[in-house]
Amino acid sequence: MNKLFKFKIILLMLLLVNICPLAKTRPLKAKDTTSQSKTSFLPSKFEAQFEQNFKSTLTGKIRKSNGTIKYKYPGNIRLEISDQESSTLTYVNNSKKSWYYTPPFEPDGEGQVIIQEDHKFLMTHLFDALRNGLQNNKIYKIKKEKNIHHLIFNTESSKKYGLKKASIIFKDKKPQQLEYMQSLEIIYLDNKNVKFNFLSFKKNTKILSKDFVFEVPKKTEVIKK
Numbered sequence: 747m748n749k750l751f752k753f754k755i756i757l758l759m760l761l762l763v764n765i766c767p768l769a770k771t772r773p774l775k776a777k778d779t780t781s782q783s784k785t786s787f788l789p790s791k792f793e794a795q796f797e798q799n800f801k802s803t804l805t806g807k808i809r810k811s812n813g814t815i816k817y818k819y820p821g822n823i824r825l826e827i828s829d830q831e832s833s834t835l836t837y838v839n840n841s842k843k844s845w846y847y848t849p850p851f852e853p854d855g856e857g858q859v860i861i862q863e864d865h866k867f868l869m870t871h872l873f874d875a876l877r878n879g880l881q882n883n884k885i886y887k888i889k890k891e892k893n894i895h896h897l898i899f900n901t902e903s904s905k906k907y908g909l910k911k912a913s914i915i916f917k918d919k920k921p922q923q924l925e926y927m928q929s930l931e932i933i934y935l936d937n938k939n940v941k942f943n944f945l946s947f948k949k950n951t952k953i954l955s956k957d958f959v960f961e962v963p964k965k966t967e968v969i970k971k
Contacts, residue, residue: 789949
């Protein structure tokens with residue numbers, strides 16, 4: 747098993763850890779409201795570019811990856827991550843199905859896609875929950891320090907969705923709205939964490955329904971769960 751193969755597997759597991767056991771849970775639902783403090787925080791749809799710093803458990807070295815997120819409320823997300831070798835891992839989620847795609851490790855090799863029915867990615871749950879805004883609610887409590895908001899998930903939500911805490915850091919001297927998010931750190935129930943540093947953020951962009959359906963490439967092993 748070469749280093750590139752190991753890195754891809756570790757990166758994929760870091761992002762997707764704790765997901766499979768949650769396949770049949772219902773998504774976090776936030777009650778819609780006309781309150782400006784709630785619905786204005788989470789745009790109905792957005793896309794963003796980010797950089798992820800990843801510490802290898804094999805070497806202890808920091809490795810970087812770049813990616814994009816497309817999101818549409820409720821329950822739709824597309825996440826693509828490119829590692830230093832320019833291979834792209836893809837996760838797609840809509841209200842009915844999810845796809846995890848790993849590209850071939852060799853030019854003439856075979857990729858792999860895992861397809862699950864009635865399944866949600868943890869980041870889908872998180873963004874859906876943010877419909878509640880930066881105030882205490884039935885899903886999480888808010889702890890604020892300067893330009894950082896910590897979302898502390900209650901016991902029921904943590905057990906159901908595997909989310910322990912999320913910290914949103916906003917850019918200095920900017921309104922505390924999602925489009926001014928500088929970074930997002932997610933801590934899972936088992937204390938594993940992923941941090942995203944956002945490079946750009948565009949709200950209410952033109953995002954199509956087909957963005958949340960994955961077209962399986964040729965020469966791809968299909969695993970259905």
